[in-house]
Structure formats: structure tokens, C-alpha cells
Amino acid sequence: xxxxxxxxxxxxxxxxxxxxxxxxxxxxxxxxxxxxxxxxxxxxxxxxxxxxxxxxxxxxxxxxxxxxxxxxxxxxxxxxxxxxxxxxxxxxxxxxxxxxxxxxxxxx
Amino acid sequence: xxxxxxxxxxxxxxxxxxxxxxxxxxxxxxxxxxxxxxxxxxxxxxxxxxxxxxxxxxxxxxxxxxxxxxxxxxxxxxxxxxxxxxxxxxxxxxxxxxxxxxxxxxxxxxxxxxxxx
Numbered sequence: 001x002x003x004x005x006x007x008x009x010x011x012x013x014x015x016x017x018x019x020x021x022x023x024x025x026x027x028x029x030x031x032x033x034x035x036x037x038x039x040x041x042x043x044x045x046x047x048x049x050x051x052x053x054x055x056x057x058x059x060x061x062x063x064x065x066x067x068x069x070x071x072x073x074x075x076x077x078x079x080x081x082x083x084x085x086x087x088x089x090x091x092x093x094x095x096x097x098x099x100x101x102x103x104x105x106x107x108x
Numbered sequence: 109x110x111x112x113x114x115x116x117x118x119x120x121x122x123x124x125x126x127x128x129x130x131x132x133x134x135x136x137x138x139x140x141x142x143x144x145x146x147x148x149x150x151x152x153x154x155x156x157x158x159x160x161x162x163x164x165x166x167x168x169x170x171x172x173x174x175x176x177x178x179x180x181x182x183x184x185x186x187x188x189x190x191x192x193x194x195x196x197x198x199x200x201x202x203x204x205x206x207x208x209x210x211x212x213x214x215x216x217x218x219x220x221x222x223x224x225x
Contacts, residue, residue: 032212043199043216044151087151091212095164096141100150 001026003097004090010103017078021102023071023088032091033064035073037084038101044087047073078106110134114200114217121190122225129185129220133202140177141203141214142185144169146196154198157183158205190224197221 006023013019025033033050048055050062050071061074071088083106088099113132121127133140142154153167157177168174172191177183187194201214 034213036214043218044214045216046213049213089214093164094158095153095156095166096212096214097153098143098151 002100003027003092004088004099006086006088006099007102009085009101010105012105012107013078014107015078015080017106018074018076019078019104020075021073021086021088021104023073023090023099025069025071025088025090025092025097027090027092028066028069030069030090030092032096033062033071034089034096035060035062035071036087036089036098038087039084044098047086075104078104080106080108082106112200112202112215112217114198114220116220117218118221118223120223120225123192124189126186126188127190127222129187129198129200129222131183131185131200131202131217133181133183133200134215136180137202137204137215138180139203139205139212140180140183141201142175142183143199143201144196145199145219151199154185187222190222192224195222195224 035047036044037047038044054063059076063072085101085103087101115130138159140157143151155175156164172188175185197219199219201216
């Protein structure tokens with residue numbers, strides 16, 4: 001089993017849609033969780049950290065369920081500029097492990 | 109510097125040659141990571157340096173791969189006797205660690221694109 005697993009994608013959605021990505025992790029001792037965004041042929045950049053109580057940043061909401069070892073990212077009112085690959089990242093035993101990523105394509 | 113700097117940005121080499129990739133992290137960042145990303149794939153963890161602790165080498169795919177870091181500064185990733193399957197973008201990232209806000213947040217370099225012919 002991979003340490004961090006994500007929905008396979010790609011997700012093709014119209015502008016204005018709400019889309020949710022899921023991620024599961026295997027190391028129950030993990031303490032830090034993040035969502036990164038990677039545009040085509042670019043390096044990943046931090047989208048948001050994920051806190052135990054859940055957190056929101058504008059149209060983006062991240063949730064953490066420690067009992068189920070599950071992280072989610074919700075994007076509301078999606079924009080064309082949201083098209084990218086979304087990477088789930090988990091701190092597993094000190095090192096940061098990336099999921100394979102979920103590709104999102106927002107269409108007009 | 110202001111960001112993570114990697115060199116070379118592009119490297120084309122022949123199968124069997126050795127290559128060395130360099131990473132200059134953000135000043136003050138104690139943690140440094142190397143990842144490999146093959147075309148259309150996710151980021152594959154290679155190695156992690158944290159301060160003066162022994163590095164976590166658990167992601168290195170074979171003994172042809174090695175990395176060094178001098179203190180909390182520059183790191184080099186060396187691939188010996190390159191193979192075609194080594195073709196990928198090699199990404200370096202750094203972060204500071206600890207209990208403060210922003211800890212463990214990675215800043216990536218632009219990557220070194222390696223093509224093995």
C-alpha cells in the first residue's frame with residue numbers, strides 16, 4: 001500500500017462547479033498535512049496547510065479526519081485558473097511524502 | 109538567496125555517464141529534500157536532510173544514487189552510470205522545522221531536467 005493515496009482523476013468540471021478531492025495516508029503517527037498545487041511543467045507550490053479542526057481559505061476548504069486517516073480538499077465556484085494537479089502531502093516519520101496527485105481541468 | 113536554486117536546469121547525458129545536480133536551499137532552512145518526478149507521474153521521495161542528523165536515504169532507488177549536504181547549505185545529488193529510466197525532473201525543496209507557523213512548508217526549486225540518451 002502506498003503511504004499516501006489520492007483519487008485517480010482527471011476531474012473535468014465546468015466553471016462554477018464544486019469539486020472535492022480525497023486523500024488517505026497509512027502512517028497513523030503523521031502530524032502534518034498539506035495540499036500543494038502543481039501547474040504543468042512547474043514546481044509544486046503550497047496551496048494550504050490542513051489543520052485538525054479543518055480550515056478554509058477563500059473558495060478552498062481542507063478537512064482532516066485522523067480516525068479514518070483521510071484528508072479532503074473542497075473547491076467551490078471553480079475557476080479556469082484552478083486547472084492544475086493537486087497534491088496531498090503527509091509528514092510521515094519526519095519526511096514529507098507526496099501523493100500521486102489529482103488532475104483538475106475546469107472548462108468554460 | 110530568496111528562493112531555492114537548482115543547477116543545471118537541463119542536462120542531457122549519455123547512458124553510463126555520471127551526473128551531478130546541485131541545490132542551493134533558502135538560507136536558514138534546516139531541512140532539504142530531493143524528489144524525482146518522471147513525466148506524467150507524481151513526486152517520488154529520494155532523500156531528506158535535517159540539520160546535522162543522519163539523512164533519511166530510504167527513497168534512493170539504487171546504489172547508483174547518492175547525495176551529500178554540507179551543514180545547512182548546498183546539496184548535491186549524484187547519479188552514477190546513468191540509465192534511461194533515470195530520465196526525469198529532479199526537484200529540490202527546503203523548509204525550516206520546529207513548532208512555529210510555516211514549519212515544514214516546502215519551497216521548491218525549478219528542478220533539474222535530466223535526459224539520458
